[in-house]
Amino acid sequence: MTKDILRISNLRKSFGSVTALKNASFSVGEGEVVALLGDNGAGKSTLIKVISGVYRADSGEIAVNGAVVDIRSTRDAMALGIETIHQDSSLAPDLSIARNLFLGREPVTMGWLGPFAPINQVELREAARTLMQRVGISKRLNADAPVSTLSGGERQSIAISRAMQFAAKLIILDEPTNNLGVEETHGVLRFVREMKAAGHSILFITHNIHHVFQVADRAVIMRRGEVVADLPLAGSDVLKVEGLIMGVDLKAEPAHG
Amino acid sequence: MSDTPKPGLAALIKVPQYASLVLLVIVLGTFAALNGDFLSPLNVSNMLAFLPELGIIALGMTLLLTAGEFDLSVGATFGLVPVVVMLLVQNAGVDLGLALVIGLAICVLIGLINGLIVTKIGISSFLVTLSMLMIIRGAALYITQGFPLASWDQPGIFVTLLAGDFYIGPFRVYASIFWFAVLSGLAGYLLNRAKIGNWISAIGSNRNAAVARGVPADKVKVWLFVLTSVLAGLAGMISAFRISTASPVAGTGYELEVIAMVVVGGTALNGGRGTILGTVVGALMLRGIRNGIVLIGVPGLAYNIFVGAVILGMLMLHAALQNSGRKG
Incomplete structure (x- = not known):
């Protein structure tokens, strides 16, 4: 059993009368890629925002490296080694x-x-160049260029390399492949594998189940604010996972019914 | 990825503030050619006397606009502060130094209220500062009953520091130009070189991204509102000391003129991109145009037509440059 980098227990978060997060518990092990899955409104984004310090949970517990922590701001999360790459750039x-x-x-x-x-x-430019070299984007991109001149995939590469730069223990990728082309998507998935190889733990939020099977070790599935399943992906298949997301057994129904 | 721009005029004017600088030279040159008195010592001295009063406010407005907010209450603050200071001195017998500290405290309070309502309650700065404009202007009118105050003719250290003047050759130079120069340098340092400048640009460019990196976006914005109010109050005091009187309607319309200076200089109205050099150029440009248009004989009542047209032209130019330099 590997050591848990992140363990959350019974997290709960409400906005007025809406309970976005009811009872969320799961863990991410050292060097593990965990996919967080769920339909729109399942509570994935709220959960990510709680872990990354944007929101505070109403109740429940977050432990990083086995120690219970109080994450009150994005700064706190970063200080604990949690880097988040949000989908809205x-x-x-x-x-x-x-x-x-x-x-x-x-x-x-x-x-x-x-x-x-x-x-x-001088130090800024030097450090930027070193970092871009390490992730293999220094040839194509000029560190002084404004980000507005980059393509979507190039922007994700920059965001991901930034997360790696700060030697984060846990990198959270919130829908990193949204709006990306096929080649750019493969670039991002390659990054995820490289990060894992470099020893980072990754929490990967996505809608695309095929990507999950390409990079993740385990899937945590949420429905209506609750974690409803937590399973290793080895030995599982797309239909089973999709069924869990929707809350129906797709295998029991006729495939083209 | 494009190559590093080659140094040359064509590449240089693609940068908004340099494009503005080139236009400034053209505008000033045109006025000088049309009327020989435009560059006379007397006229240059006059222009430089007015310049800092709006220019100082424009520095604060540049930082605020870069962070994605703006302040319409600066003109009213410009009017209120001298009125309060002089009322305290003339009617209540308060020491001028103490009265100035009270004036400063009022500016800080105005900025705090603006900033806190914008960031904590989430009302747009347009609406918050528009309301604040009316409150402050109304207060100035009420406490003076609408009349300008008795003229101020007591020289002193504060008057000399803010509005003293001396001659360099034939040019009459006011102390305020040094304030403007020093404050421009400081603002330029803050925006381009300091850590906080990176935060200000990032907040205006993508607030969520900045917050996600641990930038205290709301705190920065509140202090920028405070800074802008304080600069508006300082400019008001400089103006009141220079003309030796305080009027409750002083600074009417300055908010828009200041914003015009800032955007003409190349700062983006919707945040993310700001330039202090551009703002200095914009301030020179607008003061130069106002002055030159009168000198070349355009009827006084018609001159806003020209000022408006020039601003519009500048903005169209910046938009064209922006579009040509940007992809997807």
Whole structure:
């Protein structure tokens, strides 16, 4: 049994009278790729936002590396080694690639000036180039170019390499392949495998079950705010998983009924 | 990916603030050619006397617009602060230094209220600051009963610091131009070099992305509202000291003129891209146009037509440059 990087127990979150998250429990092991699946409105996004510090749960427990933690802000989550790549682009399009890569963690000189400290431009550019080299995108892209000049896949590559840069224990990918072309999608899936190989744990949220079978070790399935299934993907198949998402046994019905 | 732009005029004017700079030279050159007095020491001194008053507010507005918000209450703040300060001194016998501190506190309060309502309650800054404009302007009119205050003729250290003047050769130079220069340098540093500048641009460009990286977006915005109000109050005091009087209607319409200066300089109205150099150029441009149009004999009542047309032309130019430099 590998060590759990993330373990959540009985998380609950309501917005007014709407309960978005009822009773969510699952864990992500070290170096494991876990797919979080569920139909629209199943509570996946809310759950991700709780883990990444955007929302606070009403009740329940989050443990990172076995220790119970209190995640009150996105900063807290990042400090714990949780990096999230959101589907609605995690990048600021008007900023350069280098400035996006280090947004919120800019290398500075005279650090005692706090937010007013000057950014160390040389270090910023150097670190950006090293990072882009490591993930194999330095040839095509110029670190000083604004992100608005990049394609969707290039933007995801930047966001993912940023998550890897900070040696995150757990990387959460929220629908990373939405709106991407076939080649770009394969690029992202290749990144996921590389991250796993590099020892990162990954929580992968997607609608595309075929992608899940390509990269994930295990699937956690949510329905109406609850985790309804948690199964290893080896020995499972698409129909079974789709049935769990919808809450029906697809195999019991005629295939073309 | 495009190559690094080659240094050359054609590439240079693709950058909004440089395009504005080129246009500024053309505009000033045209006025100078049409009327020899345009560049006379007297006229240049006059232009530079007015310039900092709107320019200082424009610096704060540039940072605020870059973060994706704007402030329509600056003109009213410009009017209210000197009125309160001078009433305190003239009618209540308060020491000028203390009165200025109270004026500063009022600016901070206005900025805090604007910022907190915008960020915590989530009402658009257009509506919040429009309401604030009416509240502040109404307050200024009410406490003065609509009359300008008795003229201010006591020199002193504060008057000299804010609105003192001296001659460099034939040019009459006001202390305010140094304030404008220093504040421009500071604002330029904050936006382009400092960590906070990266945050400001990121907030205006994609607020959620900035928040997800741990940038305290709301806090930054609140302080930018405070900064903008304080700069508006400072500009109001400079103006009141220079003309030795405080009027409750001073600064009427300045909010839009300031926003025009900022966007003419190349800062995006919807956030993400800001330029302090552009704002300085924009301030020079609008003051130059207002002054030059009168000098070349356009009837005073018609000159807003030209100012409006020039602003519109500049914005169309920026839009064209923006579209040519951007893909998907």
